[in-house]
Amino acid sequence: GQNIDQPTEMTATEGAIVQINCTYQTSGFNGLFWYQQHAGEAPTFLSYNVLDGLEEKGRFSSFLSRSKGYSYLLLKELQMKDSASYLCAVGGSQGNLIFGKGTKLSVKP
Amino acid sequence: GAVVSQHPSWVICKSGTSVKIECRSLDFQATTMFWYRQFPKKSLMLMATSNEGSKATYEQGVEKDKFLINHASLTLSTLTVTSAHPEDSSFYICSAKSKWYEQYFGPGTRLTVT
Numbered sequence: 001g002q003n004i005d006q007p008t009e010m011t012a013t014e015g016a017i018v019q020i021n022c023t024y025q026t027s028g029f030n031g032l033f034w035y036q037q038h039a040g041e042a043p044t045f046l047s048y049n050v051l052d053g054l055e056e057k058g059r060f061s062s063f064l065s066r067s068k069g070y071s072y073l074l075l076k077e078l079q080m081k082d083s084a085s086y087l088c089a090v091g092g093s094q095g096n097l098i099f100g101k102g103t104k105l106s107v108k109p
Numbered sequence: 110g111a112v113v114s115q116h117p118s119w120v121i122c123k124s125g126t127s128v129k130i131e132c133r134s135l136d137f138q139a140t141t142m143f144w145y146r147q148f149p150k151k152s153l154m155l156m157a158t159s160n161e162g163s164k165a166t167y168e169q170g171v172e173k174d175k176f177l178i179n180h181a182s183l184t185l186s187t188l189t190v191t192s193a194h195p196e197d198s199s200f201y202i203c204s205a206k207s208k209w210y211e212q213y214f215g216p217g218t219r220l221t222v223t
Contacts (some may be wrong), residue, residue, distance in 0.1 A: 038140065042215055043153070043214050089154065095141055095143075095206060098155070
C-alpha cells in the first residue's frame with residue numbers, strides 16, 4: 001500500500017525556522033519531492049531528493065533518509081509569503097507522484 | 110523554468126453536459142502528462158497518466174468512459190469530463206515531465222457543476 005504522513009497544520013513566526021516532517025511507506029520509490037501550494041493555485045516544485053542527505057536551496061532545505069522512510073523540509077527566515085500548504089510526494093514507478101495530504105503552514109507576524 | 114498552461118482556468122456547467130480541459134506544455138515536449146484532481150482541503154489524487162500517441166492509464170476507481178483523455182501531441186493533452194455531475198466539481202490539475210524526475214504543474218481548472 002501507499003502511505004505518506006505529514007502534519008496537517010503548523011504555525012510559525014516571521015523570521016523563525018520551521019521543519020515539516022514527512023514519513024512514507026510506498027511500494028516503489030523514485031525520489032522524494034516537496035511542493036508548495038498556495039490556496040487555489042497549482043503546486044510549485046521546491047525540491048527533490050533521491051539520495052540520503054540534505055539538499056540546500058536558498059532558504060529551503062530538504063533532507064531524506066531512505067532507510068527510515070523519512071524526509072523533512074526546513075524553511076529558514078520565514079516570510080509571510082511562505083504561508084501555504086507544503087506537499088510531500090513520492091515518485092511512483094510510472095513517473096507519477098504520490099502525494100501526502102499536505103501541511104498547511106501559517107506564518108504570523 | 111518549464112511552463113505548463115491549462116484552459117480554461119475555471120468553468121461552470123450544467124449537470125449532464127460535457128467539459129473539455131486542455132493542458133499544454135509551452136516550452137518543452139512532454140511525452141507523459143498526468144491528470145490530478147483535488148477536492149477542498151484534500152491532497153492531489155492522480156486520475157490518469159497520459160502518454161503521447163497511446164491510451165491513457167487510469168488509476169483504480171477512475172472511470173475511463175467518464176474522464177476521456179487524449180494526448181494528441183507532445184505538447185497537448187485534453188481531459189473531457191462527460192455527463193458531468195455536481196460530485197465532479199473539483200480542481201483539476203495537469204502536470205508534464207520535462208526531465209526524468211521533474212514535473213511541472215499547470216495552473217489548474219476549477220470545475221463547478223450545477
